Amino acid sequence: MTSACGEPVHNSVIMEVAGLLDACGMAVAPGIVLIEGGRVRAAGRPEEIGGVSPEIPKVQRHDLLVMPGLVNAHTHLDLSGPGPWPPAGADFRGWVGRVRELRSKADAASRRQSIERGIELSLAGGTTLVGDIAGTPPDESIDLLRASPLRGVVYIEFFGIGQGEAAASRAMQAACERWPSCDRGVSLGLSPHAPYSCGPTVFESAADLKRPVVTHLAETQAEVELLRSGTGDLREMLEIDIGVWGDDVGVPGCHPVDAVIAPLQRAGGAAVHGNWLEERHIADLVHAGISLVYCPRASASFGHAPPMLPTHPWQALHAAGGLVALGTDSLLCLDTPDRISVLDEMRLLSQRDAIPGDTLLAMATVSGASVLGVDSAKVQIGPEASGLIGCPIGDGFGETPLALLDRVLARQEPPEWVLPPQKVLKQDIPTKF
């Protein structure tokens, strides 16, 4: 392959596609994208792209809508090996027990295998940025993600209630001293697991350390009961199954959101799930600048979706101006064994709840990038894009970009890479952390 001036043209291609769509203003159909040297050099309507060397090969893909690579703002890649299936339904305590057993049996080699599979499945799902929760020890997650083409944040998970709080805080401090905040496109974040498994000083320590912070919040009714009254299924799990509940554990006597909102606000953190928020929390969370990562299929697996909840609170939060991104949670909650993708979360919300496609695309790209502290240019069809996906549209050629997206969301196929994400070789990812 050579250019008009005789210089070699590496990895250059012009693609004519049914449409180009992102959440930053690009919406054309049909569209053309010029990819050169692993980067988007030009994109737009066919008549807008001129002066391209005739030597550059043209590919016609009128069956694809091209969009930015997707952001999975909450996943657990180390749970991508064999695991408890189907998901627990109402038996959250039993499911946690099976996951704990799985993790306790895993050695470094099997953890690596699971994480590598999780990375492969994420890439198969068109993912370019992840918010990954790393179990303990987190070494494999950090090393493998930093060596992969994925970008984002690895949040190390911590547990500690009662007397265990001090050890969790010390471990957080040690992790921050050991790993740089950002390397090869992946930042190091902290995840106090949840308000029922981490005491208040653990959340305060996370906020002190100035790293990205995320926590599971208001996931189950049992969590609300435990925080309010110190009773119920989760109390039994902590006391009997795990053996960490004792007289030294304080009961906050309030809803989980009220228990952690102050340190989470101080950390600029995000909350995952939020299935059992109360109406008053919507304004509180928006005011505190706390974003929400919603995992629709995980919520459905555990019975936190219609008809159990008439509507999930994410819509109220979004309508009030809150930032809401999409996550998948672990592969153990998903019905797509061949991929881990928020495209399938978009499909569920489109098909089940009739959420508009442009809202979903923003949640799956720019909102997710914002939660992870990554520049939205990485999820925009432009020179900084860290990947572009093509999604099958059937025979929709000629329709508007949003009509093409509706077609994508009505189908089930995985996306394909039009421009795969590149491995990040140096510390090139300016983040807010």
Ligand SMILES: [Zn+2]
């Ligand atoms: Zn999770």
